[in-house]
Amino acid sequence: MNSRTRNTVLNCLALALLGAFIWWAEGNLDGYKIQVLNLIAVNAILALSLNLIYGFTGMFSLGHAGFMAIGAYTCAILILTPAQKEIMWILEPLIWPLSVIQTPFFVAVAAGGLLAALLGLLIAIPVLRLGGDYLGIATLGFAEIIRVVLTNLDFITNGALGIKGIPAYANLWWNYGWLLLTLFFIIRLVGSNFGNVLKAIRDDEIAAKNMGINTFFFKVVAFTVGAFFAGVGGALMGSLVSTIDPKMFAFTLTFNILMITVAGGLGSITGSLIGSVVITVLLEWLRIVENPLVIGSFEIPGIPGMRMVIFSLALILIILFRSEGIMGMREFSWNRLFGRFSRGGDGA
Amino acid sequence: MSDAILNIENVTMRFGGLTAVREVSMAVPRGSISGLIGPNGAGKTTVFNIITGFYTPTEGAVKFDGQDITGLAPHMVCRAGISRTFQNIRLFTNETVLENVMIGCHVRRKAGWWEAPLGLPRFKREEREIREKSVNLLETLGLARLADERSGGLPYGAQRKLEIARALATDPKFLLLDEPAAGMNPPETRELMAFIRDIREKFKITILLIEHDMKVVMGVCEHIWALDHGVKIAEGDPEAIQSDQKVIVAYLGEEYVKYAEN
Numbered sequence: 001m002n003s004r005t006r007n008t009v010l011n012c013l014a015l016a017l018l019g020a021f022i023w024w025a026e027g028n029l030d031g032y033k034i035q036v037l038n039l040i041a042v043n044a045i046l047a048l049s050l051n052l053i054y055g056f057t058g059m060f061s062l063g064h065a066g067f068m069a070i071g072a073y074t075c076a077i078l079i080l081t082p083a084q085k086e087i088m089w090i091l092e093p094l095i096w097p098l099s100v101i102q103t104p105f106f107v108a109v110a111a112g113g114l115l116a117a118l119l120g121l122l123i124a125i126p127v128l129r130l131g132g133d134y135l136g137i138a139t140l141g142f143a144e145i146i147r148v149v150l151t152n153l154d155f156i157t158n159g160a161l162g163i164k165g166i167p168a169y170a171n172l173w174w175n176y177g178w179l180l181l182t183l184f185f186i187i188r189l190v191g192s193n194f195g196n197v198l199k200a201i202r203d204d205e206i207a208a209k210n211m212g213i214n215t216f217f218f219k220v221v222a223f224t225v226g227a228f229f230a231g232v233g234g235a236l237m238g239s240l241v242s243t244i245d246p247k248m249f250a251f252t253l254t255f256n257i258l259m260i261t262v263a264g265g266l267g268s269i270t271g272s273l274i275g276s277v278v279i280t281v282l283l284e285w286l287r288i289v290e291n292p293l294v295i296g297s298f299e300i301p302g303i304p305g306m307r308m309v310i311f312s313l314a315l316i317l318i319i320l321f322r323s324e325g326i327m328g329m330r331e332f333s334w335n336r337l338f339g340r341f342s343r344g345g346d347g348a
Numbered sequence: 349m350s351d352a353i354l355n356i357e358n359v360t361m362r363f364g365g366l367t368a369v370r371e372v373s374m375a376v377p378r379g380s381i382s383g384l385i386g387p388n389g390a391g392k393t394t395v396f397n398i399i400t401g402f403y404t405p406t407e408g409a410v411k412f413d414g415q416d417i418t419g420l421a422p423h424m425v426c427r428a429g430i431s432r433t434f435q436n437i438r439l440f441t442n443e444t445v446l447e448n449v450m451i452g453c454h455v456r457r458k459a460g461w462w463e464a465p466l467g468l469p470r471f472k473r474e475e476r477e478i479r480e481k482s483v484n485l486l487e488t489l490g491l492a493r494l495a496d497e498r499s500g501g502l503p504y505g506a507q508r509k510l511e512i513a514r515a516l517a518t519d520p521k522f523l524l525l526d527e528p529a530a531g532m533n534p535p536e537t538r539e540l541m542a543f544i545r546d547i548r549e550k551f552k553i554t555i556l557l558i559e560h561d562m563k564v565v566m567g568v569c570e571h572i573w574a575l576d577h578g579v580k581i582a583e584g585d586p587e588a589i590q591s592d593q594k595v596i597v598a599y600l601g602e603e604y605v606k607y608a609e610n
Contacts, residue, residue: 185465192464192471193450193457193478200440200451207438210400212426212455212518221461267442329442 007334015180022172034172035240036284041175042236044276045182047260048269049229054258055266056190057222058202059128060136064257066143067227068234069150069249070119071112073157075235076166076244077101078108084165092155105169109178109235116231117224119146124223128216131205143254151246162245163238170239178236182229187269189225198222199267252308256283259311263318264325271327278326279311286310353378353522353554354399354430359408361394361578368394369578371408376522376571381548381555383569385562385589387598391578392558393435396524400432401425413521426455431520433511435527435558441500445491445510448499449482452517482517488550489513505536509543516551523547525557529564537561541568566590574598 025037046064053061077085077098085094093099103111127138150157157163189195200208201215208215238244256279264275286307293300318325352375361369369391376382384392397403399410401422409418417425431452440448457478463471486492491513494502499510508528515523528544529537541564548555559565565572566586574582574589576598582589589595597605 188465188467189461192475193454194461194464196440196443196447196451197454199443199447203440203442204438206402207434207440208451209402209422210426210432211452211514212423212431213451214421214423218461 003335010334018176022176026172036280037172038170038175038240040277040280041179042233042240043260043280044273045179045229045236046233046257047264047272047276048182048186049226049233050257050261051266051269051272052186053223053226055261056195056202057198057219059219059223060132061139061223062136062254063123063139063143064230065249065251065253066146067116067120067230068237068253069146070116071231071234072238072244073150074112074115075108076163076238078103078111079105079167079169079239088163089158091159091161095155098156105174109232112235113228113232116234117228120224120227121220124220128219128223140251147246147249160246162243164243166239166242166244168239168242170236175236178232190269259315262325263315265327265329266325267329268327268331270332271325274326283307283311351378352376353413355411357409357411359398359405359410361398361403362406367578372575372580374573376554376556379554380570381544381568382571383565384556384558384573384575385565386575390575392575393526396432396526396558399524400430426518429521430524431515431518432524433515433526433528435530437507437511439499439507439511443499444496445499446482446486446495448510448514449485449517450478452514453478453481455518485513485517504531512547516547520553522554525555527558527560529559529561537564540564544568
């Protein structure tokens with residue numbers, strides 16, 4: 001058996017294992033644990049999309065919350081029933097035809113991604129002429145503009161009241177299904193020579209231009225594809241938490257995703273997956289520090305937001321002592337795993 | 349010099365009040381190894397940047413193989429068949445040696461990026477061809493055993509060679525080398541000279557190089573242009589340049605020349 005067939009078999013096995021795990025989890029875990037598992041998948045999608053933009057192509061973008069908002073609102077409006085919409089939009093009625101459209105969940109999520117991608121494209125063309133920190137500031141500004149626009153478009157978004165009672169279609173199957181789709185797309189893209197081209201732009205844009213790479217075009221492509229999956233992640237997130245409003249999509253959301261991507265390793269797909277597991281679980285687990293704590297005769301009152309303080313400290317420590325993140329730029333591969341056991345075996 | 353691959357016609361480049369290059373004309377003979385020399389700040393690298401599309405000249409035109417490439421974007425210049433290396437090496441340091449060369453192959457590919465996730469046959473075939481071509485190129489240039497090393501960790505000489513390999517991967521007709529011998533010791537320099545002659549034969553290309561090491565310039569170049577303060581002060585074969593009064597003055601200063609004559 002050569003290594004290629006072996007890897008295909010192992011990939012199928014891993015998929016089957018994941019399927020079996022989800023099937024088991026749905027029947028045996030309580031709602032809270034399932035919610036954490038769901039969050040891991042959604043965060044992984046978001047981290048992967050940011051990694052494509054920042055980790056692989058080197059564009060420091062802080063606009064993720066904006067793309068997520070677009071995805072979440074689009075999806076929510078498309079999956080609500082016309083009756084729900086009529087009750088909920090109290091400031092101004094939802095404009096026709098949005099008020100009567102209802103689509104299947106898959107179509108709604110894809111539409112959320114596409115609309116986010118379209119917006120990403122529109123933003124990319126003027127903004128990607130900037131580089132480095134300036135790009136970060138400009139994208140941050142755009143995300144904020146999106147949020148303000150959403151707050152004021154009462155006849156589409158229900159303004160500051162937000163949207164409640166979004167059907168909770170985003171179960172484990174949907175979330176992990178979309179995660180696999182995202183993984184497949186990004187692994188295929190990054191693993192090809194086009195991925196090398198993106199990394200070339202990140203490493204040395206001037207040299208990349210001289211090697212005949214249309215750097216502007218490929219930056220726009222990476223940014224738009226990243227925005228698409230950010231929109232998908234936002235759409236799933238909306239259905240998962242069932243309530244969205246403009247305040248939810250403030251800068252802290254982008255910061256969380258950035259933290260996962262950086263902690264996992266910029267330029268590593270494996271890193272983004274590990275990062276989303278570790279950080280999502282830690283963020284939940286750290287809720288205990290926000291509860292009142294009794295040590296001996298002392299009682300420390302719970303301080304809301306304490307876990308974010310601890311998390312920011314953790315991020316500072318990561319950047320100080322392991323700036324390349326958990327995985328650096330390395331990737332998991334079956335070949336390397338087996339190479340360790342059987343050196344000089346069938347090779348790559 | 350009837351058959352020139354590159355014609356620079358009365359090119360002037362001004363940056364604000366500073367004129368970096370003034371009315372320079374050059375006709376680089378097809379198939380030659382030519383040199384561009386001059387003291388520091390003479391405008392040599394500016395000429396390279398004009399040829400490769402990084403600067404649009406204030407006046408004048410650049411014609412390559414009968415095509416006007418003045419003001420073309422750098423990646424389009426590369427597509428037209430001009431490739432280069434840099435004075436301070438610019439490799440894609442996080443990528444392996446093989447990946448660096450594969451990136452060079454990108455400019456000739458026809459598949460679009462969206463074919464990668466779909467896994468279309470044309471895309472797969474091209475991926476295979478790019479990998480094979482890159483491996484072959486590394487073998488030809490004697491870098492094959494380093495293929496899986498991270499390029500940023502290579503020794504200096506190998507990095508210089510890899511930069512040339514990457515430039516050759518774009519299938520150029522014309523190769524610009526910016527100080528290829530910088531930082532090399534005499535044995536390495538001798539090897540480099542043989543290497544430059546060798547790649548011209550193997551890849552049937554024209555080479556123009558900037559170099560301060562006169563042994564390299566006089567040893568490999570068939571035609572030389574000398575610049576000083578952005579102005580062309582001499583051109584000719586190595587013997588003519590070596591005995592050219594203006595070149596000697598530019599390099600050694602008028603004082604020294606007077607002193608040497610007495």
